[in-house]
Amino acid sequence: MGEKKVAPSYAVAELQARGHRASHDFAKAAEGARSAADIALDEGDSAGWWNMTFLQAENLLDAGDFVAGTALARSLSEAPLAVASPQHRARALILMANSLRGEGLLEMATSAAASAVGLVDDDADMEIDVHARQALIAAFGESGKLEEAWEECLSLSARISDEMDDQLAGKAYWVIGNVAFLCDKVDEGLHYHELAAETFSPSRNLDVWAKFNKASAAMRLAAEVADAATLRCIERAELATDVVGGTEEEILLLRLNRAHWNYLAGDAGAALVLLDEIMGRADQLPPQMAGEVYLLMARAQAGTGNKQAAKESLVEAADRFDKAGAHQRALQAREMLEPGAGSEA
Numbered sequence: 001m002g003e004k005k006v007a008p009s010y011a012v013a014e015l016q017a018r019g020h021r022a023s024h025d026f027a028k029a030a031e032g033a034r035s036a037a038d039i040a041l042d043e044g045d046s047a048g049w050w051n052m053t054f055l056q057a058e059n060l061l062d063a064g065d066f067v068a069g070t071a072l073a074r075s076l077s078e079a080p081l082a083v084a085s086p087q088h089r090a091r092a093l094i095l096m097a098n099s100l101r102g103e104g105l106l107e108m109a110t111s112a113a114a115s116a117v118g119l120v121d122d123d124a125d126m127e128i129d130v131h132a133r134q135a136l137i138a139a140f141g142e143s144g145k146l147e148e149a150w151e152e153c154l155s156l157s158a159r160i161s162d163e164m165d166d167q168l169a170g171k172a173y174w175v176i177g178n179v180a181f182l183c184d185k186v187d188e189g190l191h192y193h194e195l196a197a198e199t200f201s202p203s204r205n206l207d208v209w210a211k212f213n214k215a216s217a218a219m220r221l222a223a224e225v226a227d228a229a230t231l232r233c234i235e236r237a238e239l240a241t242d243v244v245g246g247t248e249e250e251i252l253l254l255r256l257n258r259a260h261w262n263y264l265a266g267d268a269g270a271a272l273v274l275l276d277e278i279m280g281r282a283d284q285l286p287p288q289m290a291g292e293v294y295l296l297m298a299r300a301q302a303g304t305g306n307k308q309a310a311k312e313s314l315v316e317a318a319d320r321f322d323k324a325g326a327h328q329r330a331l332q333a334r335e336m337l338e339p340g341a342g343s344e345a
Helices: 002-022 026-042 046-062 066-078 080-084 086-103 106-116 123-143 146-159 166-182 186-199 206-222 228-244 248-264 268-279 287-303 307-324 327-337
Strands: none
Touching (some): 002 046, 026 046, 046 066, 046 080, 066 080, 086 123, 106 123, 123 166, 166 186, 166 206, 206 228, 206 248, 248 268, 248 287, 287 327
16 A cells, blocks of 8 residues: 555656646746655665656756756766666766856866767767757857867767757757857858757747747847847747746846847947846856856946946956856956957957
8 A cells, every 4th residue: 555655646746846847937846856756765766766856956957056956966977877877877967067057167067068978879869969069069168168169069060960850950050050159150150040940949849949049149149240130039039938937047148138239239328227137136147147247238338438337347257257167258358458458349
C-alpha cells in the first residue's frame, strides 16, 4: 500500500512542476520539482531524482536564481548517473554554463561549456551537441572573445541539416547571427537572423518567438541598424511578452531595446527616461548586461550635453564589465573616457 501512495505523489509533484513551468511561474515550478526529487530520493530512484533536480535547476535559471542553479547543476554533473552517461553529464554542464553566465562568471561558464562540447557525437544526440556549442558560443561572445566564438559558429553551422528540427535549427541560426553582429559582419548577422525568423513560428512557440525578436532587436541595435525591421522586432517582442509574460530581466531588456532605439532615432531624452527606470533595478541584471545599460546611459548623457555624468556612467560600465569578465568591453568603455574620444560604442 505504501508504494501505491508514494508513486502518485511523485507523479503529482512532477505534473504540478511542469504545469507551473508552462505558465512561466518558475519559482513554483522549481519548488514542485524539488518535492518530486525528494520523493524519488526517498524511494531510491536515482534517475527520477536526477531528472527532477535537473528540472528544478532549469527553473531556477529561468527565475534568475543563478547561484542556486549553478550549485544544483554542478551536483548533477558529478552525480553517479552523469559519470556513467555522457548525455546526462553534457546536459548538466550546459545548464551549469548557462547559470554561470547568468552570474557573470564568464571564464567558468566557458570552461563548463567547453567540457560539454564533444561529449556526445551520435546523430541521436545532436540536440545536446548543438546546445553545448550554443552555450560555448554565448560564453565566448559575452567575454569579448569573438574570434573563438566565430570559429565555434562555423562548427555549429556545419551541424545544421534539413533533418534537424526547425526549432533547433532556428536557435542555431539565431546564435550564429548574434556572433556575426558582434564581429561586425552585419550582412551575415542579418542573413542568419532572417533564417532564424523563417524557422520560428509564433503559433508553435510564442515564448521562443518573443525571446528571439527581443534578442535580434538588441543585436541589430548594437550594430547601429535602426531600420523598420528592427522596430518590428522590438514591437513583436513587446507584444508577445505581454501575452506570455516574462521574467523581470526579460522585461528590463525589452525596455533597454526601446531606449536604444530612441537614442539611435535621435531622441536621447526619451532614452534617458527609460534608462533611469532600468538603472534603479540594474542589480537584477547579469553584470555584463548592467554594463551595457550604463554604457548606453553614458552615450545618451553625452548626447544631451551632460559630459560629467557620462564619464561617471562609463566608469560604472567598465566596472560592471570587469566583474563579468568581459574585459575587452571594459577596455572599450575606458577608451571612451580618454580626452578626445567620441561617445559612440
